[in-house]
C-alpha cells in the first residue's frame with residue numbers, strides 16, 4: 040500500500056475542499072492571494088477531485104519550467120487542455136508530447152523576432168486607422184472610450200491581417216468578439232466545474248460554446264478553402280501553415296489542424312495583446328507623471344513621425360512601461376497550470392503523481408518580497424539590468440520553458456509600436472466609474488469593460 044507523502048499547509052476547505060472551490064469560483068484572485076499570503080512558497084489545497092499545489096516561489100517555478108528539471112514528469116494540466124480541445128479543437132496550446140513538438144516546430148518560424156518585423160506596416164496602419172477614428176470624435180475636453188472593446192477590435196484587425204490577410208475586420212469584429220468571449224467564459228467555468236456536463240447535452244453553456252465555435256469557424260474555414268482552391272500564395276500565417284512541413288518528420292498540417300491552429304492564434308493573438316495595452320493606458324491615466332515621461336520619450340524620438348523599426352530600441356521607457364503593466368496586470372494570468380505525471384520533488388516537498396500545480400503569475404508578480412510596494416506602478420523596476428536584479432521567473436507574463444508563448448515577440452512588437460502611436464496623438468485621463476471588478480477568465484479582464492477619457496494633444 041502506498042501512503043500519501045506529507046502535504047504542505049493550506050486551507051482545508053471542508054469535505055472534498057468544497058469551500059475552496061466555492062471561494063475559488065467566487066473570487067479566484069482573492070482566494071489565491073489569500074492562500075499565498077497565509078501559506079507562503081508552496082501550499083496545498085483540495086477542490087473536488089483535484090489536489091492542487093500553489094507554487095508561489097520563482098525558484099520552484101523555475102524547477103517546474105526548466106525542460107530537463109523534472110525529467111519530463113510535468114505536463115500541462117490534462118483537465119484544462121482536454122476541456123479546451125474537446126470543446127473547440129486541439130492545437131499547440133492544448134497539446135503535449137510528440138504531436139505538440141511537431142506543431143510547435145511548424146509554428147515557430149512564423150513568429151521569430153526577426154520575422155515579425157515584416158508586420159510593421161500592418162500594425163502601424165491599423166493603429167493609425169483607429170486613432171483617426173478617435174480624432175473625428177475628439178472634443179476639447181476629450182471623449183470617453185470603452186477601451187477594452189476598442190483595443191480588442193484594433194488588435195483583432197491586426198491579427199486577422201497577419202494571419203489571413205483580411206484587411207478590414209470591422210464587419211465581423213463584434214460577432215467574433217462576442218464568440219470569443221463566450222468561449223473564454225464557458226471554458227473557464229467548465230475547467231473548474233465540480234461536474235462537467237457532457238458536451239452533447241443541450242445545456243445553455245454547451246449550446247453557447249457550440250454556437251460560438253460555429254461563428255468562429257464560419258469565418259476561418261472558407262478562407263482556408265479559398266486558398267486551397269485558388270492556390271494563391273500570401274505572405275501571411277495561413278500561407279505559412281499551408282506550405283509548412285515539420286523539419287524533422289516532413290509532416291504537413293491537414294485543413295482541420297490548420298483551422299484549429301488558426302482559431303487559437305486568432306483568439307490568443309489579439310485578446311492578450313489588447314488587454315496588455317488597455318491595462319497600460321489605464322495605469323498611465325492614473326499615473327500622469329509616468330504618462331508625461333513617456334510622452335517626452337515618444338515626442339523626442341519620433342518628432343511626430345510614425346515609428347519605424349530603428350525607433351524601437353530608441354524608446355526604452357516604452358518597453359519598461361509595458362513590462363511594468365504586465366507585472367501588475369498579467370493578461371494571460373491563468374495559462375500556467377501543470378500536472379505531475381509521476382511523483383516529483385519541489386524543494387523539500389514530494390508532489391504526488393496526478394497533482395495539479397497552479398503557477399500564479401498574479402501573486403508572484405505582486406509579491407512584496409520581490410517587488411517592494413508591489414501595487415505601485417513604477418516602470419523603473421525594469422531599468423537596466425533588471426534580469427539580473429530579480430530571480431528567474433519573478434516576471435514571466437509569457438510563461439517559460441518549452442511552452443513559452445509562441446507569440447511573445449509579436450506581442451511586444453505590437454505593443455512597442457502601438458503605445459507610442461497612441462501616446463503621440465492623445466493623452467489619457469481616468470473616468471469616474473464604478474470600481475474596476477477583475478474578471479479572471481483565461482485572461483484578466485475588467486468586468487463590463489473599462490472607460491478612459493481620451494484627449495487630443497495640442
Ligand code: HEM
Pocket residue numbers: 131132133143303304305307308309311312315369370371374375376435436437438439440441442443444445446447449450
Ligand atoms: C501580451 C500578449 C500575450 C501574452 C501575455 C501571452 C501569454 C502566454 C502565456 C502565459 C502562455 C502559456 C505559456 C506556458 O504554458 O508556459 C502562452 C502560450 C501561447 N501563446 Fe501567448 N501570449 C500573448 C500573445 C500571444 C500572441 C500574439 C500569440 C500568437 C499570435 C500567442 C500564441 C500563443 C500560443 C500558440 C501558446 C501556446 C504555446 C505552447 O504551448 O507551445 N500569444 N501565451
